[in-house]
Amino acid sequence: MSHFKMKRVIWIILILTINYLPAQERVYYADEVLVQASREKSGITLLPFPVHSTSGFDFLSNYYPDLSGLVLVSPSVMLSVNSRKNEIRPVFRSLQSENGSVLLNGIPIGNPWDDSFLLNEISSDMLQAIEFYPSGGDMSNPNQGITGGINIITRKARAPFELSSQIQTGSYGWKSGKITFGSKRGKLGFLLSGSHTAYKGAIKNTDYKTNNLSASLNYGLGRYGKLGLFSTFHSSDKGAWGNKPGEAWRFPFWQTFHTDLNYNVKLASRTDLTSRLFFSRWDNLLIAYNDSTMSSEKYRSLHHNKSFGAEFLGNVLVSKRAVLSLGVDSRENEMNTTNEGKKAINRGNAFVRGFYDMQRVVKVFIGTRCNFSDDFKWRLDYEGGLTIMPKEILRLKLHYSHLTRFPSLRQLYNETNDPSDHSNKNLRPTLSDNYEVTLEYEIKGKIAVSLTGFKTMAKDLVGTTPAPPPVRFRFDNIKDATLSGIEFALKGQPSLWLSIFANYAYNDGRDRRTNERLENLIYHHGAIGVQASVWRINPMATLTFRSEEPYRASNGEIKHLPGYYLVDAGIEARIIKHISAQILFKNITDKIYFVAENTQGQPREIRVGLNLNY
Template identity: 20%
Template sequence: MSKLLCHFILFGSLISFTAIAQTEKQDTAISRHGQLQEVVVTATKFPKPVNQTGNSVIVITHEQLLHSQGETLSQILDEQTGINVNGANSNPGKDKAIYIRGAGSDYAVILLDGMPLYDPSGMGGAFDLRLIPIDDIERIEIVKGGLSTLYGTDAIAGVINIITRRAAQKPVEGNADVSYGSYQTFQAHTGLSGKLHAFTYDIQYDHLQSGGISEATDSTGKAGFDKDGINSNAVLARLGWQINPDFQLQPFFRYDYFFGNTDAGSFTDSKDHYQAHDLNAGFQTSYLLHEGAIHAHYLYEQTHRTYHSQSYGDSRYEGLQHDAELYWNQNLGKHIQALAGLDYRYMKMPDTTAKKKNPSVYLISPYAALFWVNEKGLNVELGGRFTHHQQYGNNFSFTFNPSFIFHSGMVLSADVSSAFKAPTLTMLYGPYSPNPDLKPEIAYQYEGGITVPYGNDGSDMRFTVFKRKIQNIIVYTPAAYINQDEQRDWGIEYENTVKAGKHLSFTGSFVFLNGQLTTQENGKDTTYENLLRKPKASFKLLAQWQITPQWFVSSSLENIGDRTDLDFNTYPFAPVSLKAYTLWNAFVSYTFHKRYMLYLQLRNITNTSFTEVYGYNTMGFHMVAGIRARF
């Protein structure tokens, strides 16, 4: 621990942290101290300055996404403080698992424009990050912590809200992006949007293909494992109708297709493959009130997944969900804001082999929250959600989230909340080891943070400590899924931001995690450290320099500490150690005529050999070059 502490002190003295650089006018607000503040919607479901919430919030702006061309969504998320995406740097077709503050991927909610993406056919229900191209994204808001009061099931570790582009405000505007890089990787994007009187339209298409690398590691180096490539396509269409100045309606349609060659397992080559389809359609609408608004959405989502194994044949999975939500936010006087809503979700898994044929389940959840906003600096959120689940019954979630803004701009914040994860259809009804008597997993989180600004240019530092306990963890056994384990995690996050003038910034973060799992064995408790594939310590550094209005460069370092994995080729599964590694990446772009951008993305410049998942390959040095145009 002393060595780790020395690294932390050295890091804090040498490195600076830059948050997202510039934001558009509609995404900022003036605080009571005259400082420009980012406005976010995910933390409270309606626009609010980021310093008025006690939650830990990360905003990835459109500008940062432009400076991340050539990266995948998984790689962009992996660069954020407190987040690791396992598989982000493995073969492009390898599955991606997102860990927020060390929690598993099943404990993170992925939203698309505020609507939950979910795979009812999956064992844990987590959405596949490979299905979302970055070229359709305007910005990303990440809120860490227990968010079940606002977002229901699965929001134990945090929520990632992917906000897509808005339509252009002129009759016709086009955009395109073409790139080519290592591993025969080709990507193309094109889109058209505009506004005609009271109507808007937006149509986007994305294509990605790559020759890839061998997914599994050839331990002998002589077996000649084949490369496992991918091919994916995505279409997004959205319309808008401004019925009157206060009322708008936006229907949408989105379809994603992904095909990837895979291997049979760790260290095992095969000509297996995987394909997935995801379709979602529905509408969003809002009606403006005096000092408030009414919002509603409906989402229909259907997923199909097929695994083809040379040894076992095809395994098909299908799921669908209907999600409908109606909520209202209102200013009740000078200091009080209110939020109230009703959320309904229906999930079905067409599967005649399940214990209950073609199982389905619904959840219905009313929720409410009050927000106290005081010009003297005190902000408080207090809320709760009651959930009725068709199978297991009822549960309640709450949040208490105070913060205080000092005249200096320093912010003290805290969060005490509970969250839950409902058992999935697979766990309840099979086809393997179902248990319809499962109860939800319940989590409690405690968090405290301090943000200290310095200078007048947006430099600041943030220190956060958190503790999380998850009870009734659902565990697979050959006989049936059962509620058994308890997971306890705690950690610290340090971020520091320094801006050296208007055009140069440095960013950095340090995260330390610890986790313990308690399980019942023969009537006795056993407790052991449990951070499978998750580093105890990680450092992330970034420098950005807008050299001229045309030239932009950035460079980043990411150090991931030692981790533990399991060897699934043994039984019982033997623990194995994965060594720490450091990746160096860089990006350069040149913008001309204000509409065109040439870019070059360089990743793993030192060609570091490392492992994210035991028995699987990762990418060495690789690059992507492309051009982006707006016309």
């Protein structure tokens, strides 16, 4: 879609918004499902695919300053720690992060350069919950993830006065401070948050300093209209390991910015509408040095990437048992880098999705989505699913989806003709067929247990093939690949003083032509977490584990990183009514492990701090 056409779509969305601004009506419900035009899932237990949420596990955000500690709750997501760039990425069902989808309040926030997202770029200060969607969720999600997706939901002010803050200090020069202030009075509500973190690093040249600022504003227009604004800014100065052992990198600045403006209204025709404008920008400078002494520069690389777009969502209550959802979004993605050059393309989609409740025992979902892109012809996705509930505490979920994934700009384009670039202009979109069966059971309404079996059959999955130095690899399509596995999840509060979660995942991915294991695929991983509340003391502990990981070494060979486990433990104690003290032991057993080639993970660390919540 051309730049002119994209602007035309945005103007249409704005005109639609102006037309329904004065509307006044109420919220409608269709048998437990809230009719609202939002990608935050209401009644998520009714969906025909498993959705795991961090709701109820707020204690994790007290110990971890960013989102990396919170993904432990889901068996579908694990962490990829890339020490070359001091990055922590979510990996969905053990495939590379580019195959997943990350949304911030329903808006794609993956860097258009490589469609990736860094968990350590978003502070946990403003977090309400994270929802995890194996196989990417439903047709309403833009930028569909083949193997999964997450939706980061930010919170809004709910009280006339809200104030929280935290200060921490710890091993290897760790210092952290954050403060959040908000208020909700009448039709106006706002939240402001700021944080700063400094860390010298246990490993040479992995130090960093980060700053995060976030703001949320909500205002009621008319009796049933709502205007919302959310913005977040991240900046850092950090070091990292280079492509080769002994090579050093520095990022004097690394900045990301996301903002979206939205308007939601309830119409008299039992319709809920939301329109939104959004903008994101990524700026960073890399200085690569010849060796670890950083005495002479090897090269510099500068990134200025951005994304701008608009969307329109609608939910219509067709009858007491049926809901129809529809929407359209259009966005311009642009990369502007030293290596790949400047390139801008327009992408978007339009979807229709229906829900029908059959006697409250069987719930049916069907949907379709048309994906469009400047560089490919339009593609049609579709899905269908059932939720069968013979009892309130027992649910059987069946889900099928056919999904399209367009390659990222980095994978496709090399506008500078750099011979060392990894791009491949002949890449084809990935097409996948996804099958899932899930059984969910609630134990006395206190503990939820789920077991999921899944299989993904992907055509033209984007992977890599070896290339001679200095390139090492190029992006290429894997003609026929499969990914299958089993996921188990348990979470809940068996008593008022105890919260627990536990999960395990087995993944197996193969190139069907050669039967070789897919690169970076990990067979086994999982996590266990527990927090207790005894008088004024709240101890907690988490255990994470993973099996070996295959990777492509710097010489092009496939090697394996050994598997490992890590244990974190902490205690929070209330001193007076609104103030508490805490201590956290990361990697308490001082386990030696490797996160990348010749790159050791962090040793044991201790962090202590004070919390204020009012």
